[in-house]
Amino acid sequence: MLATHRYFKRRQKTSPGRKCPASAVVLNGFLLCLSTGAIADKASAPAHAPRLRPVGEASAPAHAPYLPPVGSDKVLLTPMTVYDDLVYPELIEPPRMRNQLDRNALQATEMSNLNGVLRSQSGLTLAQGSGQMMTGISLRGASGGQGLITLDGVPLFANFAGFYSLSHYSLDALDRVTVTRGSGGERHGSRTLGGAIHLRTRQLQAKDSFLHVEGGSYDTVRGATGTGLTTKAGDFSAVVGRSDVFNGISQAQNGAERDDFGMTHASGNWSKEFNRGGLDASLYFVRTDEDIDGPGLVLPRRTIGWVDDKRGQFSDETWVAQLRGQYNLASYWNSSLQFGFTQDRQKMASTAIRPFSLTSQLFMLDWKNTHRLPLNADSRNQALLVWGINTQQQHALNLPVTQTVISPNVRGELIMGAWQWSADARSDHGDTYGDHQVFSLGANRSLPQNMSVWANGGTGYRQPGISELMHPVFGNKALQGEHNAGGEIGWRWRPLPESEVKVSGYYQNYQQMITIQLDTKTGVSRAGNIQEADVWGAEMQSQHRWTSVWESGLSYSYMTTKNPVTQLRVPARPEHQSVFWNEVQLLQPLKLRVELTVRSGYWFDVANTLRAHSAPRVNALLKYRLTSKTDAYLRGENITDERTPELNDFNFNGAAFYLGLRTGF
Numbered sequence: 118m119l120a121t122h123r124y125f126k127r128r129q130k131t132s133p134g135r136k137c138p139a140s141a142v143v144l145n146g147f148l149l150c151l152s153t154g155a156i157a158d159k160a161s162a163p164a165h166a167p168r169l170r171p172v173g174e175a176s177a178p179a180h181a182p183y184l185p186p187v188g189s190d191k192v193l194l195t196p197m198t199v200y201d202d203l204v205y206p207e208l209i210e211p212p213r214m215r216n217q218l219d220r221n222a223l224q225a226t227e228m229s230n231l232n233g234v235l236r237s238q239s240g241l242t243l244a245q246g247s248g249q250m251m252t253g254i255s256l257r258g259a260s261g262g263q264g265l266i267t268l269d270g271v272p273l274f275a276n277f278a279g280f281y282s283l284s285h286y287s288l289d290a291l292d293r294v295t296v297t298r299g300s301g302g303e304r305h306g307s308r309t310l311g312g313a314i315h316l317r318t319r320q321l322q323a324k325d326s327f328l329h330v331e332g333g334s335y336d337t338v339r340g341a342t343g344t345g346l347t348t349k350a351g352d353f354s355a356v357v358g359r360s361d362v363f364n365g366i367s368q369a370q371n372g373a374e375r376d377d378f379g380m381t382h383a384s385g386n387w388s389k390e391f392n393r394g395g396l397d398a399s400l401y402f403v404r405t406d407e408d409i410d411g412p413g414l415v416l417p418r419r420t421i422g423w424v425d426d427k428r429g430q431f432s433d434e435t436w437v438a439q440l441r442g443q444y445n446l447a448s449y450w451n452s453s454l455q456f457g458f459t460q461d462r463q464k465m466a467s468t469a470i471r472p473f474s475l476t477s478q479l480f481m482l483d484w485k486n487t488h489r490l491p492l493n494a495d496s497r498n499q500a501l502l503v504w505g506i507n508t509q510q511q512h513a514l515n516l517p518v519t520q521t522v523i524s525p526n527v528r529g530e531l532i533m534g535a536w537q538w539s540a541d542a543r544s545d546h547g548d549t550y551g552d553h554q555v556f557s558l559g560a561n562r563s564l565p566q567n568m569s570v571w572a573n574g575g576t577g578y579r580q581p582g583i584s585e586l587m588h589p590v591f592g593n594k595a596l597q598g599e600h601n602a603g604g605e606i607g608w609r610w611r612p613l614p615e616s617e618v619k620v621s622g623y624y625q626n627y628q629q630m631i632t633i634q635l636d637t638k639t640g641v642s643r644a645g646n647i648q649e650a651d652v653w654g655a656e657m658q659s660q661h662r663w664t665s666v667w668e669s670g671l672s673y674s675y676m677t678t679k680n681p682v683t684q685l686r687v688p689a690r691p692e693h694q695s696v697f698w699n700e701v702q703l704l705q706p707l708k709l710r711v712e713l714t715v716r717s718g719y720w721f722d723v724a725n726t727l728r729a730h731s732a733p734r735v736n737a738l739l740k741y742r743l744t745s746k747t748d749a750y751l752r753g754e755n756i757t758d759e760r761t762p763e764l765n766d767f768n769f770n771g772a773a774f775y776l777g778l779r780t781g782f
Contacts, residue, residue: 215295215296215297215298216238216295216296216658217293217294217295218234218293218294218295219292219293220292220293220319222234223288223291223293223294224288224779225700225710226710226712226736226738226752227331227738227740227750227752227777227779228288228752229284229287229288229331229339229360229775230283230284230285230286230287230288231283231284231286231288231294231314231316232245232248232252232283232284233736233754234288234294235283235294235296235314236696236714237670237672237696237698237712237714238296238672239656239657239658239672239673239674239694240256240257240298240311240312240654240656240674240676241254241255241256241296241314241674242254242255242256242689242690242691242694243283243763244689244763244764245283245763245764245769246368246762246763246764246767246768246769247365247366247367247368247376247767247768247769247770248284248335248362248365248366248770248773249284249362249365249378249380249405249407250282250284250368250407250409250767251276251280251281251282251283252280252281252282252283252284253279253280253633253689253763253764254266254279254280254281254283254314255279255311255689255690256296256298256309256311256312256313256314257298257299257311257312257623257625257652257654257676258311258625258627258630258650258652258654258676258678258687258690259309259310259311259312259599259601259625259627259630260278260279260309260311260631260632261275261278261279261307261309261310261313261579261582261631262274262275262277262278262279262581262582262584262585262631262644263275263479263511263581263582263583263584263585264307264308264309264313264579264582265279265281265307265309265313265314266281266313266314266315266316267307267313267314267315267316268286268316268317268318268401268437268459269316269317269318269399269401269437269439269457270315270439270441270455270457270483271437271438271439271457271458271459271479271481272307272308272457272459272479272481272509273435273437273459273461274459274461274477274479274582274583274584275582275584275585276433276461276463276584276588277584277585277588277590277591277592277633277644278581278584278585278591278592278631278632278633278644279631279632279633280591280633282405282433284360284380284405285380285382285403285405285433285435286316286403287341287356287358287360287382289319289327289329289341289343289356289358290318290319290341290343290356290358290382290384290401291316291317291318291319292317292318292319292320293316293317294314294315294316294317295314295315295317296312296313296314296315297312297313297315298311298312298605298656299311299312299557299573299575299603299605299623300555300557300573300574300575300576300577300603308545308577308578308579308580309577309579310577310578310579310599310600310601310625310627311625318356318384318386318399318401319343319354319356319384319386320345320352320354320386320388321343321344321345321354321355321356321386322345322347322352322354323344323345323346323347324345324781325343325344325345325354325781326342326343326344326345326781326782327341327342327343327344327779327780327781327782328340328341328342328778328779328780328781328782329341329342329777329778329779329780330777330778331752331775331776331777331778332775332776332777333752333773333774333775333776334772334773334774334775335362335363335364335365335366335770335773336362336363336364337360337361337362337363337773337775338360338361338363339358339359339360339361340358340359340360341356341357341358341359341382342356342357342358343355343356343357350389351387351388351389351396352386352387352388352389353385353386353387354385354386355383355384355385355386356382356383356384356385357381357382357383357384358381358382358383359379359380359381359382360378360379360380360382361377361378361379361380362377362378362379363377364377365377365378365408366768366770366771367410367425367768368409368410368423368767368768369410369422369423369424369425369426369766369767369768370423370762370766370767370768371415371422371424371425371766372410372424372425372768373425374408374410374425374426374427375408376407376408376409376410377407377408378405378406378407378408379405379406379407380403380404380405381403381404382401382402382403382404383401383402383403384399384400384401384402385399385400386398386399387399393444393445394442394443394444394445395442395443396440396441396442397440397441398438398439398440398441399437399438399439400436400437400438401435401436401437401438402434402435402436402437403433403434403435404432404433404434404435405431405432405433405434406430406431406432407430407431407432408429408430408431409426409429409430409431409465409467410423410424410425410426410429410467411423411424411426411428411429411467411468411469411470412424412467412469412470412640413426413468413469415640415766420637420638420639420640421639421640421641422640422765422766423766423767426467426468426469428466428467428468429466429467429468430464430465430466430467431463431464431465431466432463432464432465433461433462433463433464434461434462435459435460435461435462436458436459436460437457437458437459438457438458438459439455439456439457439458440455440456441453441454441455441456442454442455449488449489449490450486450487450488451486451487451489452484452485452486452487453483453484453485453486453487454482454483454484454485455481455482455483455485456480456481456482457479457480457481457482457483458478458479458480458481459478459479460476460477460478460479461476461477461584462474462475462476462477463475463476465590470589470590473589473590475513475584475587475588475589476513476514476515477511477512477513477514477582477583477584477587478511478512478513478514479509479510479511480509480510481507481508481509481510482506482507482508483505483506483507483508484505484506484507485503485504485505486503486504486505487501487502487503488501488502488503489501490502492533497532497534498532498533498534499531499532500529500530500531500532501528501529501530501531502527502528502529503527503528503529504525504526504527504528505525505526506523506524506525506526507523507524507526507543508521508522508523508524509521509522509524510522511582511583512583513583513587516587518583518586518587519548520547520548520549520550520580520583521547521548521549522545522546522547522548522550522580523545523546523547524543524544524545524546525543525544526541526542526543526544527541527542528540528541528542529541535562535563535564536560536561536562536563537560537561537562537563538559538560538561539557539558539559539560539561539573540556540557540558540559541556541557542554542555542556542557543555543556545578545580547580549580550580550598553578553598553600555575555576555577555578555600556575556576557573557574557575557576558573558574558575559571559572559573559574560572560573566610566612567610567611567612568608568609568610568611569608569609570606570607570608570609571605571606571607571608571609572604572605572606572607573604573605574602574603574604574605575602575603575604576600576601576602577600577601577602578598578599578600579598579599579600579631580598581596581597581598581631581644585631585644588644590643591633591642591643591644592643592644593643593644593645596631596644596645596646597629597646598629599627599628599629599630599631599646600627600628600629601625601626601627601628602625602626603623603624603625603626603652604623604624605621605622605623605624606621606622606623607619607620607621607622608620608621613661613662615660615661615662615668616660616661616662617658617659617660617661618657618658618659619656619657619658619659620655620656620657621655621656622654622655622656623652623653623654623655623656624651624652624653624654625651625652626649626650626651626652627647627649627650627651627652628648628649629646629647629648630646630647630649630650630687631644631645631646631647632644632645632647632687632688632689632723633645633689634647634688634722634723635688635721635722635723635727635765636722637721637722637724637726637727640766645723647680647687647723648680648682649680649681649682650678650679650680650681650687651678651679651680651681652676652677652678652687652690653676653677654674654675654676654677655674655675656672656673656674656675657671657672657673657674658670658671658672659671659672665702666701666702667699667700667701667702668699668700669697669698669699669700670696670697670698671695671696671697671698672695672696672697673693673694673695673696674693674694674695675692675693676690676691676692676694677692678690685720685723685724685725686719686720686725687723688719688720688721688722688723688725689719689720689721690719691716691717691718691719691729692717692719693715693716693717694714694715694716694717695714695715695716696712696713696714696715697712697713698710698711698712698713699711705742706741706742706743707739707740707741707742708738708739708740708741708742709737709738709739709740710737710738710740711735711736711737711738712735712736712737713733713734713735714733714734714735714736715731715732715733715734716731716732717731718730718731721764721765722765727765729761729762729763729765730761731761732759732761732763732769733757733759734755734757734759735753735755735756735757736752736753736754736755736756737752737753737756738750738751738752738753739751739752744780746780746781746782747778747779747780747781748778748779748780749776749777749778750776750777750778750779751774751775751776751777752774752775752776752777753772753773753774753775754770754772754773754774754775755769755770755771755772755773756772756774757772758771758772
C-alpha cells in the first residue's frame with residue numbers, strides 16, 4: 118500500500134518540555150490512592166513533516182516530542198501516534214476507552230495466550246475453568262457468539278454463546294491486540310454491543326526471526342518459531358507452533374482425572390505494494406485435541422453437572438483467511454475491498470452425549486471508500502468521510518441454516534481546532550432477522566496540560582450467530598437478536614510521555630441480551646435471552662514510570678447489572694475487578710514483574726441462587742537478558758494457589774511455574 122494511505126496520525130497537545138515535576142507528584146499520589154483502595158476493597162495539530170512508522174515496528178514512547186539537533190532553530194513538532202488503515206481507517210482517535218497492546222506489550226508478561234493479557238483490560242470479564250478450556254467473555258456486560266473477536270478484520274465464531282477458545286491464539290502469532298469499547302464497532306468489522314477484541318497476525322521481516330520454547334507445570338511443553346522473507350513478489354512471513362499439556366487438571370470441579378491437551382497453530386502473511394495501491398493477505402490455522410469431561414449426575418445435590426468422563430474427547434479446528442486490496446483513485450479518495458472467510462469445526466464425544474460435529478462458516482465482503490480533506494493550508498483542520506458496504510453470510514454445513522446480512526454504512530469525522538467530532542450509521546438488511554438501523558455520535562475536546570474530555574452515545578444491534586443457534590448442547594434455535602442504547606463520558610490526562618490516566622463512566626440498556634443461562638434445578642446450561650438489562654459502569658486505567666527502573670499500572674472496573682423486570686442481577690458479571698502491576702529492573706539484565714488481580718463475587722445463574730466467591734490471584738515474572746536478542750524467564754501463574762472456580766462445576770488451575778527461552782536469529 119502507499120504510505121500516504123497506510124499510515125494515519127492523530128494529533129495530541131504536548132507540554133512545553135519533558136520534565137513536569139508537579140504533575141508527576143500529583144499523578145504519583147493519585148495512583149497510590151487508587152491502587153491501595155482497589156486492593157483493599159477486594160470485594161494539537163498534525164506535524165508538517167511526520168515520521169511514519171511501519172506496521173509491526175516497536176513504537177517509541179507514545180507522545181515523546183521530537184527534539185531538534187543542538188543549535189537548530191526548528192520548533193518542537195507535535196507528538197503523534199500512527200496506525201495502519203486495516204484496523205484504523207480514521208482521522209482522529211475515537212472518543213472512547215480503547216487500548217492497544219503492541220508487540221512489546223504482548224511480550225512483557227510472557228503469557229502463552231490471550232487469557233493472560235486480557236485480564237488486565239478494564240470493562241472486560243473473563244471466566245475460565247482449567248487452563249486450556251473455553252473462556253466466557255463479556256465486555257461492558259454484553260457477550261457475543263460471532264464477532265466479539267476479530268482476526269485481521271474477519272469476525273470469528275464463538276464455540277457457543279459468549280465462549281471463545283482464547284488458548285487457540287498464541288501471542289507469538291500476533292502483532293497487536295486492540296480492545297474497543299462501546300458503540301461504533303462496525304468500523305472494525307464487529308457488530309457486538311459492548312465492544313470487541315481485535316487481533317492482528319504477526320508480520321515478520323528476516324531480521325525478526327525468532328524461536329520461543331517453554332515448559333513447566335502439568336507437564337506442559339510449548340514452542341513456536343517464525344521468520345520473514347522479502348522478495349520482488351512481496352513480503353512473506355510465517356509463524357508455526359505446538360503446545361502440549363500431558364498431565365492437565367480435571368475440568369470437572371469434583372473430578373480427579375487428568376485431562377490432556379494438544380494444539381498446533383500456523384499463520385502466514387503476504388503483502389505487496391504498488392504505485393497507487395497494494396495487496397495483503399493472511400491465513401491462520403489452529404487445531405486442538407483434548408480430553409474433556411461431560412454431563413452427569415452430581416451427588417448429593419442430584420442435578421446434572423460436569424463430571425469426570427474417561428470417554429470425553431473434543432477437537433476444534435479453525436481456519437481464517439483474508440485478502441485485501443486498496444487503490445488510490447485520487448489524492449483524496451482511497452478505495453479498498455476485503456474478502457474474508459472463517460470456518461470452525463467442533464467435534465465432541467462423551468458418555469452422556471451422542472457424538473456430534475458442528476461446522477460453522479462465514480463469508481465476508483467489505484467495500485470501503487475513504488476521503489480525507491484538508492480544510493486549511495497547513496492541514497490543521499481536517500475532515501474524513503468513509504462509506505461502503507459490508508456483507509456477511511453465515512451457514513452451518515449439513516444443516517438447513519443460512520443467514521445473510523447486507524450493511525451499507527457511512528462515517529464522518531471532523532477536526533476543528535481543539536474540537537473533534539465523529540458520527541457513523543449502519544443499516545442491516547437481513548434475510549432472517551429483518552432490517553435494523555444503528556448509529557453513534559461522539560465528541561472530543563482537547564484541554565490544556567495534555568488533558569482531554571470526550572462523550573459518545575448510540576445504538577447497536579446483533580443477530581445471533583450460527584454457533585449460538587445450532588450448538589447441540591448449548592444452542593437455542595429460538596434466540597432473538599439483541600440490541601442496546603447508551604452513552605459514555607470520559608477524561609484523559611497525559612502529564613508525562615510515559616504516564617497516562619483515563620477515567621470513564623457509561624450506561625447501557627440492553628434488550629433481549631443473549632447469555633448462557635444455568636438452570637440450578639436441572640443443572641442444564643443453554644443460550645437464552647434476558648428480556649432487559651440495565652448496565653451502569655465506571656472504568657479507570659493508569660500507567661506511570663516512577664523512575665528509569667520502576668514502572669507500574671492499575672486497571673479498575675466497576676459494573677452493576679440488573680434486570681429491571683425481575684430486579685435480579687445478570688449472571689457472570691462481577692461488580693468490581695482490578696489489576697495492579699509493578700515492573701522493576703533489579704539489575705541491568707534482570708527484570709521482575711508482579712501482577713495482582715482481584716474480582717468480587719457474582720451469580721452463576723439467572724435466578725441468583727448460586728454465587729461465585731471473590732478471588733485474588735498473583736502472577737510473577739522474572740526475566741534475564743542473556744544477549745541483545747535472547748531472554749530467559751521464569752513465570753509463575755496464580756502463585757497464591759487460589760482455586761476459587763470462575764465457572765460453576767469447573768476447576769480453576771492452581772499454582773503453575775514455567776521456564777522459557779526466547780531468542781532471535
